[in-house]
Amino acid sequence: MTNYNWGIIGLGEIAHQFAAGFQQEQSVLKAVASRSADKAKHFAEAYQIPDYYGSYEELLADETIDVIYISVPNKQHIAHILSALKAGKHVLCEKAITMNSEELLEAVKLAEKKHLILAEAMTIFNMPLYTELKRLIDTGKFGKLKMIQAPFGSYKEPDPKNRFFNPDLAGGALLDIGTYAVSFARWFMTEQPFVAASVMQPFSTGVDEQSVTILQNKKQEMAAVTLSFQSKAPKVGIVSFENAYITIEDYPRADLAKIHFNDGTVETIVSGDTSQALNYEISNMIAAISGDQPNRSLFMTIDTIDLLDQIQQKWAQQ
Incomplete structure (x- = not known):
């Protein structure tokens, strides 16, 4: 059994979650890096990680590291992805993986050239529940897919300097919570949709504070994506078919769904464990690296980033 050594670049809140929950038979969390050696040291000590570095370059130069997990702010993703790939490391990067499709294409081409795995740490693409729901849908008993609703509302303190509203830090709801909602819609749609319409209300800094987007594909499947950074809303995804509809509460890391059939019966589907969301990302990454399953x-991810591009292009025309 091959063991893989992981390193972390960027030690913010999600990195703490990643390190705290890291439980893998084939992987070891071996090193972390920050621009502050003290910060890296404290982080390593907190999670009993053997090595730490006061620069990202030192971590990438460590020949014992096989995989890099990137959790710096969105705008910095592409630079670190490219650096890690050039250093011969596989890369798992937090969402949104890049700012746009052009950046992602550059990264994908480099990963292919170097024969490395590049993946986005999008929980929806890794939670077992979604694989199980896709299997059930493919049986055909729900009928044709008709409509998807993907709301996500989160109240953020209206501070122009924080990352949620700061354009210099790639602020705005779309590249933060919006990636979950669009990924949710894309997972269930049977082919890539296009952005039929989208309207946005900006924050005072110019970033998107709230928006409503309609997706549609050639099979006439539709999805409504509603986002807000100034109002809370339940993260309940709804996927409607001819013969039933599925409800998924707290859909970003869901392990339970309910199937409501037209005759009034309800079936509950449980698969996976919400608390292990980040470990599923790690496990699937290792399976792709080892060749046990495709990436x-x-x-x-490529389709989702393309949709985010289309949405922003619609806004630019408003």
């Missing part, structure tokens, strides 16, 4: 979520 199955990358095409979904």
Whole structure:
């Protein structure tokens, strides 16, 4: 059994979650890096990680590291992805993986050239529940897919300097919570949709505070994506078919769904464990690296980033 050594670049909140929950038989969390050696040291000590570095370059020069997990702010993703790939490391990067499709294409081409795995840490593409729901849908008993609703509302303190509203830090709801909602819609749609319409209300800094987007594909499947950074809303995804509809509460890391049939019966589907969401990402990454399964979520990531581009292009025309 091959063991893989992981390193972390960027030690923010999600990196703490990643390190705290890291439980893998084939992987070891071996090193972390920050621009502050003290910060890296404290992080390493907190999670009993053997090595730490006061620069990202030192971590990438460590020949014992096989995989890099990137959790710096969105705008910095592409630079670190390219650096890690050039250093011969596989890369799992937090969402949104890049700012646009042009950046992602550059990264994908480099990963292919170097024979490395590049993947986005999007929980929806890795939670077992979604694989199980796709299997059930493919049986055909729900009938044709008709409509998807993907709301995501989160109240953020209206501070122009924080990352949620700061354009210099790639602020705005779309590249934060919006990636979940669009990924949710794309997962269930049977082919890539296009953005039929989208309207956005900006924050005072110019970034998107709230928006409504309609997706549609050639099979006439539709999805409504509603986002807000100034109002809370339940993260309940709804996927409607001819013969039933599925409800998924807290859909970003869901392990339970309910299937409501037209005759009034309800079936509950449980698969996976919400608390292990990040470990599923790690496990699927290792399976792709070892060749046990294809890098199955990358095409979904490519489609999602393309949709985010289309949405922003619609806004630019308003």
